[in-house]
Amino acid sequence: MSGVASKVLFLLNEHSATEALLGDAFAENGFDIDTFVVVPAEKAHDPAGDVTFPDPLGYDVIVPLGATWAVYNPALLDTWVSTEMQMMRDAAEAGIALLGVCFGGQLLAQAFGGTVERAPRQEIGWCDVTSDRPDLVPGGPWFQWHFDRWTLPPGATEIARSANASQAFVLGRTLALQFHPEVDADLLKVWLADDHGDVEGVGLTHEEILTRTDELADDVAVRVRALVRGFLTRVAGHSLPS
Structure with missing residues (x-):
């Protein structure tokens, strides 16, 4: 399909958890960007309910983003979380690459046979992440805001961690992140x-x-670009413009 732009779908599991820096990085790599709001602002205080998701087969990459709820919340699990997990499994079976962020990463862990539970200690703010694969997930301080943690799905390989939680795993053409590479000052002010x-x-x-976000802004911008290029070339198998 020469000349047809690659397409990425960002799933905004909560209306205020947008793609921010990740959207910029995908656009720089030639992707057309679609977004789908799973729980809109008017449902934020009552997020359970059925959701009709877009057809995953229309995309090369799908990115489920963050949310303030737990992926194991029974009311959500009985409604749209289970539907979204099935969407992720269907997408993976069709060869579509997946990149999960925080809640989205936990959703991927749960969808593919791992577990998610309350963590002994929450992580909020800029936390050091150690990476075994800096070509894929650069190490350093990444922004965190989470209370839960995952266990790895069968067959997954953990490639990054903090002192308190697993921070990244790879499973086939899926990369799950516990941290928030998308965060910039504007998004953080909303949160x-x-x-x-x-x-x-x-x-x-x-x-x-x-203040710490401003101090790290230039460094984070470089590492986000490296992360997205690493994901696209080493996990998703895409050829990128030079």
């Missing part, structure tokens, strides 16, 4: 506006997190 004490609970202030 902080809805913070109900999570940041204070780990001994930080909004100002400290935003």
Whole structure:
């Protein structure tokens, strides 16, 4: 299909968890971008319910993004979370590459036979991540905001971790991330506006997190581009423009 642009679908599992820097990086690599809001703003306080997802076969890559809920929440698991997990399995079977972020990464773990549970310690803010595959997932400080952790699905290989949780695994043409590579200052300000004490609970202030975000902005921009190129070439098997 020479001359046809590759397409990526970002699944906004919560309306405020957007693609941000990840969208920029995919666009730089020649991808047309579609987004689908799973839980819109008006459903944020009652997120359970049936959802009709787009046909995954129309895309080369699908990226399920973050959310504030747990993927094992029974009300969600009985409705759209199970539907989205089946979508991920159908996509993987069809050879479509998957990149999961935080909630999206946990959803992939759960969809392919791993488990997700409450973590002994939450991670919020910029946390150091150690990587076995810096060509795929660059190490360094990545932004985190999560209370749960996964166990690896059968056949998956963990390639990155923090002091408190597994941070990345590869399974076929799937890469799951526990951290948030997409976060920039603008997105973080949206999240902080809805913070109900999570940041204070780990001994930080909004100002400290935003200052650190500004300090790391240039470095993160470089590492996000490297992560997306690594995913596309080494996991998804795409040929990219030079």
